[in-house]
Amino acid sequence: MMLTRRDFLHAGAASLLPLTPASATETLPPTLRQAASKRGLAYGAAVSVDALASDQNYAALLKEQAGILVAEGVTKRKSIQPTPTRYDFSGTDQILAFAQANGQLMRGHTLAWHQGNPDWLLPVLENNPDERILTDYITKVVTRYRGKFHSWDVVNEVVDPGAGRADGMRGDSPWFKAFGERYIDLAFHSAREADPDVPLFLNELDAEVDIYWSEAVRSVSLALVDRLIARKVPITGFGIQGHLKAFKFHYSDEVLSRFLDELGARGLKVLITEFDIADIKGPDDQAKRDTEVAALAKRFLDVAFSKPFVQGCLTWGITDRYSWLPTHPMYRWPDGRLPRGLPFDENYRPTPMFQAMLSAYGG
Ligand code: XIL
Numbered sequence: 001m002m003l004t005r006r007d008f009l010h011a012g013a014a015s016l017l018p019l020t021p022a023s024a025t026e027t028l029p030p031t032l033r034q035a036a037s038k039r040g041l042a043y044g045a046a047v048s049v050d051a052l053a054s055d056q057n058y059a060a061l062l063k064e065q066a067g068i069l070v071a072e073g074v075t076k077r078k079s080i081q082p083t084p085t086r087y088d089f090s091g092t093d094q095i096l097a098f099a100q101a102n103g104q105l106m107r108g109h110t111l112a113w114h115q116g117n118p119d120w121l122l123p124v125l126e127n128n129p130d131e132r133i134l135t136d137y138i139t140k141v142v143t144r145y146r147g148k149f150h151s152w153d154v155v156n157e158v159v160d161p162g163a164g165r166a167d168g169m170r171g172d173s174p175w176f177k178a179f180g181e182r183y184i185d186l187a188f189h190s191a192r193e194a195d196p197d198v199p200l201f202l203n204e205l206d207a208e209v210d211i212y213w214s215e216a217v218r219s220v221s222l223a224l225v226d227r228l229i230a231r232k233v234p235i236t237g238f239g240i241q242g243h244l245k246a247f248k249f250h251y252s253d254e255v256l257s258r259f260l261d262e263l264g265a266r267g268l269k270v271l272i273t274e275f276d277i278a279d280i281k282g283p284d285d286q287a288k289r290d291t292e293v294a295a296l297a298k299r300f301l302d303v304a305f306s307k308p309f310v311q312g313c314l315t316w317g318i319t320d321r322y323s324w325l326p327t328h329p330m331y332r333w334p335d336g337r338l339p340r341g342l343p344f345d346e347n348y349r350p351t352p353m354f355q356a357m358l359s360a361y362g363g
Contacts, residue, residue, distance in 0.1 A: 032343065032354070033067045035363025041305060042150075042312030043361065044068025044107070046274065048322045049091040052098060057348055061318060063102045065343070068150055070107040070273075070314055071095050072324070076116035080141060084120055089144065096148060105150035107314070109273075110203060111138050112187045113156040114173035122174050129178035135190040142194035151199040153239055153273065154187050159204055159224065161216035168220030184224075185233045192234040202228075203239035203273055207259065208300075210252035218259050225266055237269035240304075243316065245331070246296045247281040256303045264309040272304055272313035276323065277341040277353065278331040290340060294352035301360035313357075319344040320351075 036043035045066045051058045062069065073079060074091025081087055092108075099106045110116070112134060124133060142152065160170035170176055175183040184202075191200050202225070207217045221238070228235050244251065263270050277296060282289040304310045317323040325331040325339035333339065338346055343354035 030358065030363040032065045032357060032361060032363070035358055035361035036067055036312060039305070039362045041310075041361060042068050042105075042271075042314075043357070044070060044105075044312070044314035045318040046070050046072040046109075046314065046316045047095050047098075048072050048317075049074050049094055051322045052095065058319065058322065059098070061344060061348055062098075063104075065318060066104060068105045068107060068312070068314060069095055069099045070109045072317070073116075075108055076110060076113065077121065077137065078116050078118045081121075081137065082118055084124075087140070092145075096145070106148070107273075108142075108145060108149050108152040110153040110156040111141065111191060112154065112175050112183065114170060114175065115157075117174070125174045125178045131179055131183075131186055134175065134179070134183060135186055138187055138190040139194045142191045142198070146195040147197070149195075149198050151201055151237065151271070152191055152195075153203040154191050154200045154235075155184050156203045157205050158184060158202065159217055159220045161213065161220055167223070168216060169224070181224075181227075184228065185231060188228070188233045188235055199236040199269065200234055201237045201239045201269075201271065201273075202235055203241065205241045205243065205274075208240050208242055208251075208256055209244065210250045210255045214249075214255075218262075222262050222266075225263070225268065229266060235268065237271060237311075238263050239271050239273035241274040241316075242272040242300070242313070243274055243276055243278070244296060244300065245278040245280070246293050247279065251296060251300065253299055253303050256300065257306075260304065260307045260310065264307055268309065270304070270307070270310045272301075272310070274316040275300075275313050276316045276325060278325055278328075279339050279341055280331050280333060286340070290352040293340065294356035297353045298356040298360050301357060305360060315342055317342050319346060319348055321346040321348070 032043040047069045071092055079091055096106050158170055159168055161168040163171045165171040169181060188200055204221055206214050207221055277293045279289050279293055320338050320340055320342050323342055325341050331339055340351060343351060343357055345351050
């Protein structure tokens with residue numbers, strides 16, 4: 001009997017290994033990694049370092065499918081600088097070593113965010129705001145990984161049209177409160193000085209869908225990008241997180257296409273950085289829900305990949321077994337079922353979303 005990769009994947013976790021053809025004549029369906037690279041695009045995934053260390057099937061799936069890895073948590077400041085004097089790069093180093101061993105790239109996420117900060121940092125920023133708290137950290141971290149990373153999310157989620165400012169900036173971020181918008185300039189300049197070549201991204205949430213709020217995020221983001229460019233801030237690209245909610249927020253091809261074109265016209269590269277699809281409020285029937293989720297994934301990525309300046313897509317996780325969706329009160333099913341918003345289900349079997357993504361990548 002000829003085994004295909006699909007048989008391996010459908011048979012479940014235990015059969016994920018081996019991942020090589022059973023015989024020379026066997027034809028394996030392409031992986032996301034293969035399909036993406038064939039088309040000159042990237043596919044990647046956010047990684048849980050704990051699962052990577054403890055779950056072989058998860059590691060095998062990442063190795064097989066992802067061309068880029070990003071840490072889901074361990075490259076955030078909370079992990080890297082737990083006390084003012086202690087730095088812990090072990091989690092990031094572990095993912096980087098795995099990536100290097102498997103010919104994968106790694107992204108850095110993230111250098112300045114209003115969340116993911118160690119407890120000691122906030123009072124310091126409030127009481128004694130010295131900009132070196134930001135710039136020294138960035139210099140140290142980016143220097144450590146100089147020449148080794150695909151790109152950095154320098155700042156994350158800096159826009160918040162609901163924060164009550166006329167300019168739509170996230171005014172209640174501890175960074176903004178301490179230094180004003182200038183913290184963004186400082187962060188990009190320090191990162192650029194520490195690594196002259198690594199692409200530097202501004203990563204933003206809620207910019208992708210067809211709702212009033214998202215429209216505000218888009219216009220504020222574009223105005224910000226224009227200011228950054230006018231001030232000669234070394235920004236390379238814009239990260240669109242892409243946390244979609246299939247049955248809550250309306251999506252429109254035209255709206256996404258127009259926003260992408262605005263970014264492209266400003267000379268920016270674009271990555272979809274945190275793609276996943278919450279299925280809360282979808283049909284009770286799992287097959288129906290999966291079909292709609294997959295259709296949305298295909299539409300979204302078809303639009304994204306039609307733009308030459310879009311470099312690819314990373315999903316926020318790769319299997320529903322380790323997804324942040326059920327940890328989020330907005331995306332969690334009240335009956336406890338797992339959201340199905342990633343290309344592989346909780347038993348590492350490809351979902352219809354996988355097939356949709358593969359087809360968007362041209363596989
Ligand atoms: C999330 C992780 O998935 C969680 O495990 C962690 O507890 C909190 O952060 N946007 C981002 C990511 O930019 O960093 C967030 O990751 C998800 C939303």
